[in-house]
Amino acid sequence: MKKIQTIIRKEWAEVFKNRLVLFTVAFLPLILTALPLITLALTKSYAGDLSSSMNTGSTEFFGDMCNGLSEADCTAVYMLNLYTLMFMILPVAIPVTIAAYSIVGEKTARSLEPLLATPISTGELLVGKMIAACVPAVAVTWLAFLIYAISARFMVNAAVFAEAMKPMWWLAIFVVSPLLTLLAVSVAVMVSSRVTDPRVAEQLSALVILPLILLVVGQSVGLILINEQIILLIGVLVAIADAVLVYLSVKLFQREAILTRWK
Amino acid sequence: MIKTENLTKKFGDNLAVDRLTLEIGEGEVFGFLGPNGAGKTTTVRMLTSLIAPTGGTAVVNGYQVGRDDYDIRRTVGILTETPGLYDRLSAWRNLTIFATLYEVADVPGQVEKYLRMLGLWERRNDEAGTFSKGMRQKLAIARALLHEPRILFLDEPTSGLDPEAAKLVRDFIEELKSEGRTIFICTHNLDEADRLCDRVAVFKTRLRVVDTTKGLRQQMYGRQVVFHLAETAVPFVTAVQDQPYLRRVEAVDNKLVIALDDPETYNPYLIRQLVEAGANIQFVGELRHSLEDIYLQLVNQA
Numbered sequence: 001m002k003k004i005q006t007i008i009r010k011e012w013a014e015v016f017k018n019r020l021v022l023f024t025v026a027f028l029p030l031i032l033t034a035l036p037l038i039t040l041a042l043t044k045s046y047a048g049d050l051s052s053s054m055n056t057g058s059t060e061f062f063g064d065m066c067n068g069l070s071e072a073d074c075t076a077v078y079m080l081n082l083y084t085l086m087f088m089i090l091p092v093a094i095p096v097t098i099a100a101y102s103i104v105g106e107k108t109a110r111s112l113e114p115l116l117a118t119p120i121s122t123g124e125l126l127v128g129k130m131i132a133a134c135v136p137a138v139a140v141t142w143l144a145f146l147i148y149a150i151s152a153r154f155m156v157n158a159a160v161f162a163e164a165m166k167p168m169w170w171l172a173i174f175v176v177s178p179l180l181t182l183l184a185v186s187v188a189v190m191v192s193s194r195v196t197d198p199r200v201a202e203q204l205s206a207l208v209i210l211p212l213i214l215l216v217v218g219q220s221v222g223l224i225l226i227n228e229q230i231i232l233l234i235g236v237l238v239a240i241a242d243a244v245l246v247y248l249s250v251k252l253f254q255r256e257a258i259l260t261r262w263k
Numbered sequence: 264m265i266k267t268e269n270l271t272k273k274f275g276d277n278l279a280v281d282r283l284t285l286e287i288g289e290g291e292v293f294g295f296l297g298p299n300g301a302g303k304t305t306t307v308r309m310l311t312s313l314i315a316p317t318g319g320t321a322v323v324n325g326y327q328v329g330r331d332d333y334d335i336r337r338t339v340g341i342l343t344e345t346p347g348l349y350d351r352l353s354a355w356r357n358l359t360i361f362a363t364l365y366e367v368a369d370v371p372g373q374v375e376k377y378l379r380m381l382g383l384w385e386r387r388n389d390e391a392g393t394f395s396k397g398m399r400q401k402l403a404i405a406r407a408l409l410h411e412p413r414i415l416f417l418d419e420p421t422s423g424l425d426p427e428a429a430k431l432v433r434d435f436i437e438e439l440k441s442e443g444r445t446i447f448i449c450t451h452n453l454d455e456a457d458r459l460c461d462r463v464a465v466f467k468t469r470l471r472v473v474d475t476t477k478g479l480r481q482q483m484y485g486r487q488v489v490f491h492l493a494e495t496a497v498p499f500v501t502a503v504q505d506q507p508y509l510r511r512v513e514a515v516d517n518k519l520v521i522a523l524d525d526p527e528t529y530n531p532y533l534i535r536q537l538v539e540a541g542a543n544i545q546f547v548g549e550l551r552h553s554l555e556d557i558y559l560q561l562v563n564q565a
Contacts, residue, residue, distance in 0.1 A: 006363040010349065010356075017351040110347040114406065117311055118364040119337040256314040260274060 003120050007128025012136070015098055025094055025136055029144035032090055036083035036148060040076065040155045073160045080152060080164035085219055085226060087145045088172045089212040091181040094137035096208070099188035100201040102129040103258070108198060113259055122253045126189055130246070133185045138178045145173050168228040176231060179238040184208045186245035193253050196261055264289045264324060264414055264445040265310060271318035272305050279305045281469040282319065287462075289413075290443040292436070294450060294460035298562055301467040303449040304344060307416045310447070311341045324414050337366065340412035344419050346403035350392030354383050354402055357391050358409060365410035377405035381435065397428025404435065414445045421452055433459060453554040463554070465561040472561055476554055483557050485510055487550040488526045490519040490533075493543035502540035503533055520550060 015021050069077065106112035115125070153161050188205035195201045218224035265287040272280040280302040287293045297303050308314045310323055312332035321328040326335045349357050355374060362370040378384045381401040386394070391402060400420070407415060420436065421429035429452075436459055439446060450456050456463050457476050465471040474482060492499065496514035503521065504512045508529050510522040519537070523529055526549065537544060 003364055006360055010352075010360045013356060014349055014351050109350070110343070110345040111349055112347070113313065113343045114341070114347045114361070114403070115364075117313055117336060117341045117343070118361060119333050119366065120364050121333075259308065259313060 003124045004128040004131070007120075007125060008132040008135075011098075011102070011129060011132030015132070016136075021098065024097060025140055028090055028094060029140045032083070032086055033144045033148045033151075036080065037151050037155065039079060039083075040152065069159060069163065073157065073163075076156050076160045077163045080156070080160070081169070081226065082216070082220055083148070084145075084164070084169045084173065085216055087141060087148070088177045089180065089209070089216065090144070091134070091137035091141040091177055092184040092209055092212055094140065095133035095181060095185050096188050096205045097202055098136075099130070099133040099185040100192050100205040101198050102133065102189055103192040103253075104195055104198045104201045105192075107196070107258060116255050116259065122255070123250050126193075126250055126253060127246070130182065130185050130189055130249075133188070134178065134181045138181055141177060142174065168226075168231045171228075171235070172226075172231050176235040176238065179235060179242055180212065182242045183238055183245060186242065186249050190245065190249040190252060193249070193258060264291070265293075265322070265447065267310070267319065267321040269319035270306070270309060270316050270321050272302070272309060272314070273317045278468060280309070280316075283466075283470055284319075285464065285470070285473065287445060287447065289445055290440075291462065292440050292446045292448065292460045294448050294456035294463035295466055296450060296453065296456055296463055296558055297466040298451075303466060304418055306466070307341070307418050307447070307449060310335075311339055311416055312336050337410070338412055338414070340407035340410065340415045342400075342403055342407045342415070342417045342420055344422070346399045348391040348394075348399055348402060348406075351390055353388050354378060354391055354394070355387040357402060358406055361406045362409045367410050373409050373411075377408055381405050382431075395428070397424050397431065400424060400428065400432060401435075404432065408439075412444070414447070415439065416447045416449075418449045419451065420448060421450070421455060429455075453558055457554045465558055467562055479554070479557050480552055483560060484552050485522045486524065486526055487520055487522045487552075488530060488533075488547060489550045490521070490537060490542070490547050491545045492517045492519060492537075493545055499537055499540055499542050502542075503536055506533070506536075 103112065106115065149165060152164070156164070184205070187208045188201070191204045192198075192201045195204070215224065215226075219226055224230070265285065267283050267285045270280060270283040270285075271278075283306060295303050295306065305314070309316050309328060310321055312323075312328055312335040315329055323335050324338050326338070328335060349360070352360075355378070358374040358377065359370055362373050367373050375384070378387050381404065383398060383401060383405070386398070391399060394402065404417075404420070407417075417436070421432050424432060433455060436446065436448070440459070446459075448456065448460065460476070462473060462475050463479065464473040472479060472482070490496070494517060496517050496519040499519055500512050500514050503509065503519075506529075508523055508525070510524070511520075512522075513520045519542075521533065530547065534544060534547065
């Protein structure tokens with residue numbers, strides 16, 4: 001455990017000395033906190049144009065998402081849900097750069113060999129690196145989400161807030177989101193330990209976010225309406241995938257190939 | 264301390280190390296010489312359990328490579344070819360990380376000890392990236408010593424250093440030698456090997472020769488005495504060449520180079536014979552071949 005902690009501290013000390021990385025960690029959450037609040041403020045200004053009851057088109061689009069709410073309120077709920085969904089996938093986007101760099105970066109900086117020469121196990125090394133990449137992203141996302149939720153409470157009425165902040169979203173943000181982050185990070189670490197160029201690692205690792213973007217698009221065009229069952233299903237599947245990927249990344253980490261593939 | 268038997272490493276079809284058999288004793292400083300691509304680093308990596316051999320066996324510090332890798336990594340120190348420091352982190356932080364990973368009991372104490380010993384204490388809070396090459400190398404050496412390994416592997420320890428920094432590193436290796444540590448040095452610097460090593464091996468995929476530097480000279484050239492004459496040396500070859508105790512006689516300008524096994528006994532006879540033959544001997548000395556001559560001859564033979 002001490003060795004894992006050492007790797008985590010080492011990664012943070014190194015990564016956060018780079019202001020650009022700090023900026024990339026903070027930038028997305030900042031935007032994602034500000035954007036929904038601005039949108040809510042703007043929505044309020046034209047909410048009067050929307051009817052107080054649902055028309056047929058809206059009923060079809062929103063389905064049973066917000067029964068009993070006016071069209072304006074339901075639009076607000078819809079938008080809040082969309083943003084909450086983005087909060088769920090936000091920590092997946094943040095740590096990919098850090099994780100993708102984690103092994104191949106050390107390889108190119110030639111610091112991996114001294115590290116592998118110590119009595120650290122592959123599991124300790126990779127778990128340390130994964131946690132180091134996941135925690136800041138998840139922490140900053142949670143913080144941003146709490147700011148967003150508290151601010152939203154003052155910008156929408158109680159009914160909208162209750163509908164938009166249903167327990168399933170808290171589950172999504174505080175449970176499923178870290179699991180998704182771990183999934184992205186373990187893929188990125190795995191890629192990082194099998195390529196020779198940090199840029200390739202970053203590009204390949206970024207692909208993991210694609211299915212999640214599809215989820216957001218699906219929700220935004222009404223193809224999928226996220227509900228408790230879908231969130232739970234995603235949670236369970238991702239948890240299983242995480243376990244498999246962490247196991248695989250340890251198993252597929254070949255010290256020898258990594259060292260001797262150095263150019 | 265280190266024993267290998269037919270240690271072999273192949274990368275696909277490429278044979279990097281071919282049946283290396285070696286035995287290095289406790290407290291010995293062993294020089295591993297060879298050209299680039301000879302397989303020196305591969306050998307060090309196998310002996311430090313970084314990569315696995317494809318054949319043969321190796322025992323390091325009583326632990327078997329491939330079976331006791333964790334124990335080997337725990338008990339040996341390695342200075343890799345490049346320092347591989349964390350440039351954004353301070354010297355203190357760099358060492359603290361490794362001391363913890365090496366399971367050192369008193370991390371701050373050991374870190375301070377080696378930072379002071381290598382003259383880096385005043386710069387302990389500076390980022391390693393701001394250090395000169397010599398300082399970086401010293402920091403990497405400190406890192407290799409934090410857990411007080413009895414066996415130390417140094418891969419090109421003075422490569423790329425200016426003469427002053429190289430001397431500092433060499434002096435430090437001498438100090439480590441006096442502490443009785445076993446040191447395995449891969450180097451191109453033959454003068455360094457000559458000065459530091461108890462024994463050297465010339466290696467190019469397979470072991471060419473292992474001996475003390477003195478023994479190697481003897482093996483390759485025997486002992487040679489050079490007689491500097493006031494005149495050209497050619498006419499005096501015949502005066503001495505029939506002596507049974509001589510191995511070889513060669514005249515080069517006004518020098519007569521004579522190879523023989525026991526110059527202390529036979530030099531007086533030779534001097535007398537040459538003087539009787541009319542030679543004006545200016546001075547006599549023993550010809551010492553550099554390790555470089557021996558190395559180049561062995562490597563080129565390969």
